[in-house]
Amino acid sequence: MTNLTHLTIRAALDGLEKKDFTATELVDAHIAAAEAARGLNCFITETFDAAREQAKAADERYAKGEALPLDGIPVAMKDLFCTEGVQTTAASKILEGFKPPYESTVSGQMKRDGAITLGKANLDEFAMGSSNGTSAFGGVVNPWKRKGDNRDLVPGGSSGGSAAAVAARIAMGATGTDTGGSIRQPAAFCGITGIKPTYGRCSRFGVIAFASSLDQPGPFGRTAEDCALLLKSMAGYDAKDSTSVNAPVPDYAASIGQSVKGLKVGVPKEYRVEGTNEEIIALWDKGVEMLKDAGAEIVDVSLPHTKYALQTYYVIAPAECSSNLARYDGVRFGLRVEGDNLIDTYENTRAQGFGAEVRRRILIGTYVLSAGYYDAYYNQARRVRKLIWQDFIDAYKQCDVLLTPTAPTPAFAIGENLQDPVTMYLNDIFTIPASMAGMPGMSLPVGLSADGLPLGLQLIGQPFAEETLFKAASALEKAANFTDLPQTLMGKAA
Amino acid sequence: MSIDKETVGKIARLARIKVTEDDKEVLAGELTNILTMIEELNAVDTKGVEPMTSVVQMQLHERADEVTDGGIPEKILKNAPEETAGFFVVPKVVE
Numbered sequence: 178m179t180n181l182t183h184l185t186i187r188a189a190l191d192g193l194e195k196k197d198f199t200a201t202e203l204v205d206a207h208i209a210a211a212e213a214a215r216g217l218n219c220f221i222t223e224t225f226d227a228a229r230e231q232a233k234a235a236d237e238r239y240a241k242g243e244a245l246p247l248d249g250i251p252v253a254m255k256d257l258f259c260t261e262g263v264q265t266t267a268a269s270k271i272l273e274g275f276k277p278p279y280e281s282t283v284s285g286q287m288k289r290d291g292a293i294t295l296g297k298a299n300l301d302e303f304a305m306g307s308s309n310g311t312s313a314f315g316g317v318v319n320p321w322k323r324k325g326d327n328r329d330l331v332p333g334g335s336s337g338g339s340a341a342a343v344a345a346r347i348a349m350g351a352t353g354t355d356t357g358g359s360i361r362q363p364a365a366f367c368g369i370t371g372i373k374p375t376y377g378r379c380s381r382f383g384v385i386a387f388a389s390s391l392d393q394p395g396p397f398g399r400t401a402e403d404c405a406l407l408l409k410s411m412a413g414y415d416a417k418d419s420t421s422v423n424a425p426v427p428d429y430a431a432s433i434g435q436s437v438k439g440l441k442v443g444v445p446k447e448y449r450v451e452g453t454n455e456e457i458i459a460l461w462d463k464g465v466e467m468l469k470d471a472g473a474e475i476v477d478v479s480l481p482h483t484k485y486a487l488q489t490y491y492v493i494a495p496a497e498c499s500s501n502l503a504r505y506d507g508v509r510f511g512l513r514v515e516g517d518n519l520i521d522t523y524e525n526t527r528a529q530g531f532g533a534e535v536r537r538r539i540l541i542g543t544y545v546l547s548a549g550y551y552d553a554y555y556n557q558a559r560r561v562r563k564l565i566w567q568d569f570i571d572a573y574k575q576c577d578v579l580l581t582p583t584a585p586t587p588a589f590a591i592g593e594n595l596q597d598p599v600t601m602y603l604n605d606i607f608t609i610p611a612s613m614a615g616m617p618g619m620s621l622p623v624g625l626s627a628d629g630l631p632l633g634l635q636l637i638g639q640p641f642a643e644e645t646l647f648k649a650a651s652a653l654e655k656a657a658n659f660t661d662l663p664q665t666l667m668g669k670a671a
Numbered sequence: 672m673s674i675d676k677e678t679v680g681k682i683a684r685l686a687r688i689k690v691t692e693d694d695k696e697v698l699a700g701e702l703t704n705i706l707t708m709i710e711e712l713n714a715v716d717t718k719g720v721e722p723m724t725s726v727v728q729m730q731l732h733e734r735a736d737e738v739t740d741g742g743i744p745e746k747i748l749k750n751a752p753e754e755t756a757g758f759f760v761v762p763k764v765v766e
Contacts, residue, residue: 278746513752528689543686559722617727
């Protein structure tokens with residue numbers, strides 16, 4: 178029989194439809210893979226028993242010819258999505274044991290469409306981090322390793338468990354959330370595809386908030402088409418999210434394989450920043466050639482405020498985080514550490530409940546919002562944000578999509594880049610500008626580094642033009658023909 | 672601008688997070704580094720630029736102001752660290 182864990186979602190749906198195998202067999206194969214790869218620490222909570230039950234229900238629907246759009250497809254759910262009755266932690270001690278009495282809109286829609294959640298995927302605490310190293314439940318290990326070097330590498334972050342699970346063939350797809358690069362950077366580090374849709378495309382209802390003006394859910398898959406199938410299920414208007422946009426959800430998968438002839442691809446000169454790995458710059462040039470060969474027209478563009486995006490982010494994201502995380506007070510849910518009085522209880526609870534990175538961001542956010550600094554820091558950042566947004570709008574007068582690297586380096590070893598928080602922040606230098614502007618961005622694997630690690634390129638699109646992104650991504654995917662597997666899986670493929 | 676230990680103490684109090692003296696020292700250094708990076712924004716000319724609140728160019732939706740949910744106290748209290756008789760319990764705040 179085919180190695181079920183190596184199929185794409187599209188191929189699995191076809192196989193299920195044709196009764197080549199059952200949803201139960203598909204789910205069991207993935208549970209077995211997950212059990213064999215527990216060392217990667219992809220899940221905070223496994224939901225295998227519920228998954229087996231759902232697989233049975235999916236098989237009954239297939240037997241009756243009533244299959245749902247994603248019926249029987251095993252996925253990993255980032256543990257930032259509230260799932261009714263299933264522990265949801267945001268990888269924080271402060272939420273350990275929390276069982277939401279309600280379901281997030283995105284996870285609910287995927288369930289409606291028949292997707293089966295294998296477990297709640299590990300992440301950086303409250304989605305704050307670029308290595309998955311800030312999780313209170315331990316870091317995630319990337320299934321990839323450098324050639325001749327057995328050290329464990331990070332999967333990127335914050336959606337590290339989701340990306341590692343898809344790369345390790347534990348899940349066929351996964352959900353993530355992206356605030357400054359938390360889908361795109363781990364997708365690049367793990368050699369898979371991930372898309373952060375336009376801000377407002379997927380509902381934030383039931384997604385534990387980090388920075389509400391930036392947070393956006395999106396899918397991971399091993400192909401652009403799989404991401405398109407998942408996004409179709411995740412996207413859509415939701416009255417429960419005040420920034421959800423009421424626009425029809427197109428059939429994204431229909432864009433796969435469409436010609437990019439005449440598509441204008443912008444190459445922003447400001448992304449050639451010093452310190453970027455030379456192999457990544459070379460890969461970027463190669464990606465430009467690939468799209469050109471496929472018929473696209475290459476345009477040089479300028480996004481002059483790019484170099485201020487990181488600084489803007491580190492005002493706005495912590496400011497919103499300090500406000501959002503004020504709700505963790507030890508009164509209504511989560512951890513409580515008693516004190517002498519109410520304020521003491523708050524302070525003890527939050528001191529013990531939050532990890533170092535979350536605390537740092539709450540403090541910086543509190544500082545930039547405090548009286549006397551609000552205008553100098555917070556408002557100045559919001560003004561620069563407007564200029565960053567304007568850069569994109571101006572660039573899109575000349576082009577349809579932008580092509581850039583996703584991250585300045587391939588995956589690094591666990592423990593590297595810890596000397597200073599600012600060094601870690603530089604990981605998101607190429608993903609943050611699109612976040613600040615709310616533009617959709619997608620990362621896909623295009624090649625390997627000399628030491629055998631996957632390298633990704635990022636496509637950035639116009640607001641709500643995800644279809645154009647999928648079209649460009651599928652052309653790039655076809656040209657790159659990335660078929661390499663993580664070393665830990667070599668020899669196991671069918 | 673640099674952040675000293677005393678300032679760390681002040682903002683930690685505002686944020687309701689207890690921070691040890693040793694941690695204040697470390698945080699002062701880390702927060703100063705982050706602030707130094709942030710202050711590069713002062714170089715940007717933003718005269719006449721409106722601060723951006725949302726990237727979504729739309730009017731917020733309105734809905735009828737009516738009760739659509741409720742009657743689920745047991746669900747609301749299910750995750751409470753301490754509850755009694757349908758209420759959240761907190762330490763005494765008024766002597």
